[in-house]
Amino acid sequence: xxxxxxxxxxxxxxxxxxxxxxxxxxxxxxxxxxxxxxxxxxxxxxxxxxxxxxxxxxxxxxxxxxxxxxxxxxxxxxxxxxxxxxxxxxxxxxxxxxxxxxxxxxxxxxxxxxxxxxxxxxxxxxxxxxxxxxxxxxxxxxxxxxxxxxxxxxxxxxxxxxxxxxxxxxxxxxxxxxxxxxxxxxxxxxxxxxxxxxxxxxxxxxxxxxxxxxxxxxxxxxxxxxxxxxxxxxxxxxxxxxxxxx
Numbered sequence: 330x331x332x333x334x335x336x337x338x339x340x341x342x343x344x345x346x347x348x349x350x351x352x353x354x355x356x357x358x359x360x361x362x363x364x365x366x367x368x369x370x371x372x373x374x375x376x377x378x379x380x381x382x383x384x385x386x387x388x389x390x391x392x393x394x395x396x397x398x399x400x401x402x403x404x405x406x407x408x409x410x411x412x413x414x415x416x417x418x419x420x421x422x423x424x425x426x427x428x429x430x431x432x433x434x435x436x437x438x439x440x441x442x443x444x445x446x447x448x449x450x451x452x453x454x455x456x457x458x459x460x461x462x463x464x465x466x467x468x469x470x471x472x473x474x475x476x477x478x479x480x481x482x483x484x485x486x487x488x489x490x491x492x493x494x495x496x497x498x499x500x501x502x503x504x505x506x507x508x509x510x511x512x513x514x515x516x517x518x519x520x521x522x523x524x525x526x527x528x529x530x531x532x533x534x535x536x537x538x539x540x541x542x543x544x545x546x547x548x549x550x551x552x553x554x555x556x557x558x559x560x561x562x563x564x565x566x567x568x569x570x571x572x573x574x575x
Contacts (some may be wrong), residue, residue: 373401376411377418381443383497384422387436396425412451419444435508438486442494442515442526445482449517449524452480457572471547475540476575477568480519483538489513491528518573525571532559537568 377397378385385393400421406414423437455478458466466473491513493506514534517526529537536553540546550561568574 369405370398370401372411373406373414374398377401377415380415380447381418381440383443383494384436384440386497386501387439387493388433396422399425416444435488435490435510438488438490439494439497441484441486442491442517445484445515445517446498446524449480449482449519452478452519455479455575458569458574463569471550472545474543474545476543477537477541478518478573478575480517480524481537481541481573482517483534483541484515484517485534486513486515487511491515491526495526518571520571530557530559532557533564536561536564540568540574 374394374397377400378393381393388396397418400415400418404417404421408414419437419440422440423434426433426436455476457478458475487510489507489509489511493502493508496502496506512531514529514531515526516529516534516537517524519525532553535556536549536559539549539552544552546565553559553561553564
């Protein structure tokens, strides 16, 4: 890559003209150059709109695009794949809302769920346990370690916004939905191209999370049961029925 193209790329990403200025022949070139910068920012905003559609509906297009533009300027992409861009946008959004719009702080939970939906949708595919694999688990099952399907996402949120988020994903919300400052645990996964989700208990979340990090089933179950009431057999059966164990 030539020095000019490196300087151009730096300008497009940062807006700094220090390196590109030596290549500008006259004052008319800088406004023309700004077209590339504006197109770049617009593409980044579009990527955030696609990744966080529920958040945009909740905040409104204009407000969301203002926040997205600021994020794009502060945190430009580090890879050429825009589909991977914006993973830290929920944390940025929370910081802004806590400082300036505390009444909208719950929106960051909506944003986290949008991110989890995106990650589940684009996760790799992997074959679930076969019937033979399941039958082999019977012997000494407590010592066995399993993997979760790559699409499985566990999300902990601070507000009861799962129902609101679900409706925002489907359409616009035309009626008031009560939310409370109360934690929820949500499990998301992909099934035949569709993203499914359900609210689960804290013990269920702990059981699944410990399977994810590779702990044996017996140890995962013990940790979960210590945190509260849970039907381990039912939880494990649900994971098998939904093809979430590999």
